[in-house]
Amino acid sequence: MKKARVFCESYYDYDNEQAYQDFYLKHNGLDYFLFRQEYRKGIKEYFGRGGVDIDRALKNNWNKLDTAVIRTIDKIPNYIHYIEKQYGIAVLNQTKKRSARYA
Numbered sequence: 553m554k555k556a557r558v559f560c561e562s563y564y565d566y567d568n569e570q571a572y573q574d575f576y577l578k579h580n581g582l583d584y585f586l587f588r589q590e591y592r593k594g595i596k597e598y599f600g601r602g603g604v605d606i607d608r609a610l611k612n613n614w615n616k617l618d619t620a621v622i623r624t625i626d627k628i629p630n631y632i633h634y635i636e637k638q639y640g641i642a643v644l645n646q647t648k649k650r651s652a653r654y655a
Contacts, residue, residue: 556577559599560599579643592620
């Protein structure tokens with residue numbers, strides 16, 4: 553089974569004259585919307601090219617990342633927890649372990 557990935561898509565809203573990035577979780581071939589934020593170039597470089605696997609997306613390798621990427625990484629687990637509950641899936645390792653314990 554392929555690992556889950558987090559990726560973003562950038563777009564420009566001409567009505568508001570603002571650029572945004574939508575973040576998605578790709579899990580078992582399905583895309584789940586996580587959140588939207590204002591455009592940042594560093595975010596596009598980190599998450600944009602096909603995304604990153606879930607382990608790398610949550611890795612705390614902060615001394616090599618720009619602050620926009622760090623703030624975004626901080627947000628991701630909360631949104632993934634919500635998606636797990638909403639759709640009844642297990643993405644994060646701690647959720648998989650908890651599910652196995654009760655199975």
